[in-house]
Amino acid sequence: MTIPSQATQAGPPEGAAGQAPLLETRKLTKHFKVGGALSRRNLHAVDDADLTINRKEIVALVGESGSGKSTVARLLAGVYRPTAGEIRYQGRPLTAMRGRRQLLEYRGDVPMVFQDPFSSLNPAYRVSHGILRGLKLHRHDLNRAQRFEEALRVTEAVGLNPAAEILERYPYELSGGQRQRIGFAQALAYRPKLILADEPVSMLDVSIRIGLLNVMARLRAEEDVSFLYITHDIASARYVSDRLMVMYAGHVVESGPTEAVLADPKHPYTQLLLSAVPDPRAPLAVTAEAAKGEPPRVIDPGPGCRFRWRCPLAIDECATVTPLPRPLGPGRQAACHVATADPVPSARTTPVSTSDTKAGADAQPG
Template sequence: MADVTAPLIETRALARHFRIGGIFGRARLHAVDDLDLIIRPREILAVVGESGSGKSTIARLLAKVYEPTSGDILFRGRSLRDVRSRADLLDYRGQVPMVFQDPFSSLNPVHTIGYALDRGLALHRPKLSPSHREAAACQALDAVGLSPARQVLAKYPHEMSGGQRQRVGFAQALSYNPKLVLADEPVSMLDVSIRIGVLNLMARLCEEEGISFLYITHDIASARYVSHRVMVMYAGRVAESGPAEEVLHHPVHPYTRLLLSAVPDPRAPITITAADTGEPPRVVDPGAGCRFRWRCPLAIARCAEVTPPLAETARGHAAACHVTAPARHMAS
């Protein structure tokens, strides 16, 4: 019997840098630095942060679209550095597929939904016969609430709503029998009224099908709704991570508090709050120090000199802050 507590996928000191200024450029954009991430079976990990925080880069590293600058990724205990052949890569991407942000651009408008699902199954489950591929596609469509499935297979992308197209993306991933789905901002382009249905779908697939999710979002409210654990990213580094309820009800890092303060509360009285001030994150050759210090109201001299490590402040809850993390740790 499989150990459900063992990591399904994990990263060790993972980093990805991009060269700036052409092949002779010396500047480096630090998209992700020193990332230690763990996702276990039947778990939804939400990665939260503003644009440019490194969220999508993490997904592309896990999908082997990007190769790490340093560090390693292990899937079920095996390093992805050992995944080299085309067959191994297709097998891995079938177990760890992506669902993209734009449900329309991820589907070819000149082909039917059936063609899209059949093509993916032919690549990632090549041993299936055409009839079995059609059965697997219908089963996946039924699982995401698109019925009758055979009628959906005959449709073109433009004949479906945004929410339906996004469900097709989940069905395509689900048809591969995945272990982990990388969902990169899957609800950001949908109407608010449709988002809850897609989030409920993720939660149901996790609970009933045992599929884990890396849910990438800038919306911390939706992370609170659907995830088991939350990881807050800022400028390529983890600012805070831990159980969703703990992080979102007892935030430690000033950046997490800033994100939560921006979530509207219909029950709160109307007040005028101070706007976020300071410089945008510096990710090109950032050097040592906390990358949030230019915007942080609690910054001290040490913040400019030493990069704060992730320090545990409660069981499973860690934050990278010289000021608040030690204070919380001493208080507990």
């Protein structure tokens, strides 16, 4: 079954002219020290990432495992501190926030839904515990009765009925899809402006993934919530997102409107991702380009394009100069020395389908 280009519940993002983005990053960088106490080696998880999310917008961050997607989410959630760069929320740097109250307000506005629905809920407590505890922490205006009413509301909002019965269950009594919906309900209880969804459907059966994606689209339409949707699944990104950002080895290599990027990918890595998505009507095959090269080098990588070892279009400049994102059309950017604004001939003639699961090979565990 071929999926439409976007969820029917989704609508165009809203934003007044001249209004600051809901959240943006400038040259966001995160390095992790590796080796012993005397080691000077650093793993470059994220380097110079510029990201913008507007109000009522769903942005998909796509890339293979180890590309830095989840690190970006944890930086935005405040789990990690950036090595360099800046995160701005509603035009204000996060570093300007002082005190526990301001940090709680931000984390209530920008909560996170985790990948694993089986470990994100405490098995010792009923489902209602996490929602009510979060409400008590972030919604001081509600009394005990109002908190329970709000828990019922958000549980129904994510499609779980009867809500009162669901809230009384323990996590082991729910399916994986139901647990992940509870994760969205917990985030929604804070009245967030942006939800960071870190591969929320990757551990679920294909048959129930569309339902979770529709929940995201409906929450955007009905609750005015924006999403950063992190995934390696191009099919689901196309289904639900307005804009697409592609990461490789810690760099954002391409960005733009989802349909435009998928119809005419500019960066060779984006082209490789699309060529790796299986066509259900064609025999399974691995192209020469997909099998070429080696995993990206992210430990003290040095200058140059990190995709050059796998790139069929690499030139001498790619080995010495790190490409910077540059405009290649309306709303389009690509960090590539050879990419042009001209349309790229595509070997793919069929739309991405629901049977498309993983895009790209796992370069590193993570």
